[in-house]
Amino acid sequence: MQGDTVIKNNFLYNEFLLSCNGCPCLPDYSKLLHDFATSLGKALDARDNSTKEHSNEVADISSIIGKSIGLKKQQLEVIHLAGHLHDIGKIGIPDNILFKKDKLTSKEWECIKTHPMVGAEIVSSIEGFTEKNSIKDIIMHHHERYDGKGYPSGLKGYDIPLGARIIAVADSVSAMMQQRPYRNKMNFEATVTEVFQNSGTQFDPLIVNAFSKNLEIIENYLKRKKNEPK
Numbered sequence: 203m204q205g206d207t208v209i210k211n212n213f214l215y216n217e218f219l220l221s222c223n224g225c226p227c228l229p230d231y232s233k234l235l236h237d238f239a240t241s242l243g244k245a246l247d248a249r250d251n252s253t254k255e256h257s258n259e260v261a262d263i264s265s266i267i268g269k270s271i272g273l274k275k276q277q278l279e280v281i282h283l284a285g286h287l288h289d290i291g292k293i294g295i296p297d298n299i300l301f302k303k304d305k306l307t308s309k310e311w312e313c314i315k316t317h318p319m320v321g322a323e324i325v326s327s328i329e330g331f332t333e334k335n336s337i338k339d340i341i342m343h344h345h346e347r348y349d350g351k352g353y354p355s356g357l358k359g360y361d362i363p364l365g366a367r368i369i370a371v372a373d374s375v376s377a378m379m380q381q382r383p384y385r386n387k388m389n390f391e392a393t394v395t396e397v398f399q400n401s402g403t404q405f406d407p408l409i410v411n412a413f414s415k416n417l418e419i420i421e422n423y424l425k426r427k428k429n430e431p432k
Contacts, residue, residue, distance in 0.1 A: 239286040246289055255427055256376050261285030263372035263420055264365075270412040281365045284340035288369055291321025291341070303383040315353045318342050340365035344373060349403045359406075367406040371397060371413055374404075379424065390421050 246257060264285040268278050292300060295317055299310045306314065322342035331337040343357055343366040350358030378396060381387040388396070394417060401410040413420070 239283050242287060242290055246292060256380060257286050257289065259376040259424070259427060260288060260369060260372045262423060263375055264368050266416050266419055266423070267368050267372060267409060267412045268365075270416050271408070277365075280336055281340070281368055284337045284344075284365055285369055285372060287321065287325060287337065288341055288344045288373060289317065289321065290324055291317035291319065293324070294320040301383065305384070315345070318345055319354050335363040335365065337365075339363045340369060342366075344369045346370070347404045348406045352404075362406075367409050371405050371409050375413075375420070390424065 240258070240261075244257065261282045262285070265278050265282045268281050273281070295314060299306070299313055302310065318341060322338045325331045325338050325341060328337075340363055343355065343362050346352035346355065346357045346362045346366060347370075348359060348362070348367070350356055375393055375397065378388045378393045379390065394414075397405060397410060397413060401407045
């Protein structure tokens with residue numbers, strides 16, 4: 203019970219910060235922005251057959267997690283949009299690196315690690331995307347780690363925008379369950395185990411806790427996506 207109280211208090215603190223400092227209302231043309239973001243995400247996914255639907259899955263799983271911890275409608279909309287656009291910076295990564303089947307060299311890995319910064323720059327001129335903790339910051343920091351060992355800025359704990367901490371879990375879940383040139387896909391059970399094992403290191407325990415409470419919903423969602431006509 204004490205642990206649940208701590209988690210709840212931590213969330214309320216984060217929601218307060220998010221409400222005050224970020225996730226502003228999107229402009230009145232938010233429906234158009236959302237459709238455009240979805241299209242951009244699909245365009246990115248279409249570059250590689252192994253990542254089809256990845257952006258949609260990240261956006262939708264992020265929304266499930268966000269709703270579970272009580273985020274408001276406008277906050278969910280921001281996080282959903284950021285989910286569609288989180289990897290948009292990979293447009294700037296050369297194909298011979300992005301789709302390489304063998305192990306990346308150190309130089310190639312450093313190139314891959316630039317995609318959050320490239321993505322943040324791509325959306326930097328869009329009204330409503332650049333407020334503190336909003337879409338630009340979420341894209342910039344979705345590869346940060348809770349223990350401070352991520353990139354590009356090495357942010358730690360609650361210094362990482364809440365939306366980025368949510369997307370970090372959703373992104374990993376979707377990616378682990380997809381076949382990639384350099385590794386085999388994992389089933390849902392193995393993916394869940396991996397997320398749990400990295401709670402407190404790679405992932406925010408608050409977000410992992412919310413994820414754990416929605417396993418059936420997320421698994422059923424992924425099954426439906428798998429069975430949708432291509």
